[in-house]
Amino acid sequence: MRQGSRLPGVASLRLVSSGGAGVTPAFAERAASTLGCVVKRTYGSTEAPTITTWQPGDDAALARSVRWAADGFSGNCGSMMSQASLQVRGPELFVRYLSAPQTDAAFTDDGWFRTGDIGALDGEWLTIIGRLKDIIIRGGENIAVAEVESVLEAHPLVRQAVALGVPHELLGEQVVAFVVLGTGAAFDLESCRSWFESQVLRSSRLMNEWWWSTTCP
Numbered sequence: 001m002r003q004g005s006r007l008p009g010v011a012s013l014r015l016v017s018s019g020g021a022g023v024t025p026a027f028a029e030r031a032a033s034t035l036g037c038v039v040k041r042t043y044g045s046t047e048a049p050t051i052t053t054w055q056p057g058d059d060a061a062l063a064r065s066v067r068w069a070a071d072g073f074s075g076n077c078g079s080m081m082s083q084a085s086l087q088v089r090g091p092e093l094f095v096r097y098l099s100a101p102q103t104d105a106a107f108t109d110d111g112w113f114r115t116g117d118i119g120a121l122d123g124e125w126l127t128i129i130g131r132l133k134d135i136i137i138r139g140g141e142n143i144a145v146a147e148v149e150s151v152l153e154a155h156p157l158v159r160q161a162v163a164l165g166v167p168h169e170l171l172g173e174q175v176v177a178f179v180v181l182g183t184g185a186a187f188d189l190e191s192c193r194s195w196f197e198s199q200v201l202r203s204s205r206l207m208n209e210w211w212w213s214t215t216c217p
Contacts, residue, residue, distance in 0.1 A: 010035055017042045017053065020140055020172060027169070043128060047094045047106075047113060052126055085132060086119040087112035136165030136173050143175060151199050152177060152192070157185040 016031065016039045032039040041054035089112050096103040106114055120127050131137075134145035145163050152161035160180040165173035181187055 013037045048088055049092050051088050086115045086117045138173050139171040155195050157187045
């Protein structure tokens with residue numbers, strides 16, 4: 001993006017509704033400056049596309065929060081500012097998955113959809129805290145922490161590994177690992193990448209950073 005200069009061919013563009021873990025206040029500000037329009041934040045999923053939204057004129061610092069029930073959705077999210085599993089229902093909610101067992105697991109007995117997200121509600125603002133499952137969302141792709149750790153610990157030089165996601169400006173999150181090696185072992189980042197490739201894992205699973213440790217929590 002060419003910050004501060006509007007791109008040609010978008011003179012009629014008035015509003016961009018963006019979503020995903022990578023939408024930070026800085027991203028929204030740069031996009032608005034470059035495109036010359038309002039860039040707002042919307043929270044949803046494939047199953048429930050528009051659960052809540054960030055209204056034009058709202059504080060840019062709240063770009064990773066969204067106004068609650070903006071599209072007629074209602075939800076269960078615990079008391080004010082308590083963290084709880086987020087469940088929703090409303091007019092845009094999908095009907096079901098193709099798999100009946102998957103559908104049964106996704107809905108409560110009284111029809112609430114389990115989003116899998118953890119949220120905190122403060123008045124009319126909902127902030128998404130994280131996921132119930134240990135998932136790293138890198139560039140929109142879900143990466144299971146357990147998968148990364150399992151591959152790392154399968155290497156003969158690695159005694160123990162802990163993987164986690166850390167914030168990344170463009171991708172939302174990137175993969176970082178803490179590892180404990182056997183005595184005298186030498187296992188660097190390039191060795192790690194080669195090992196992951198040998199296990200036929202996609203490049204998104206590869207470590208972006210690598211930290212040595214004598215113990216893991």
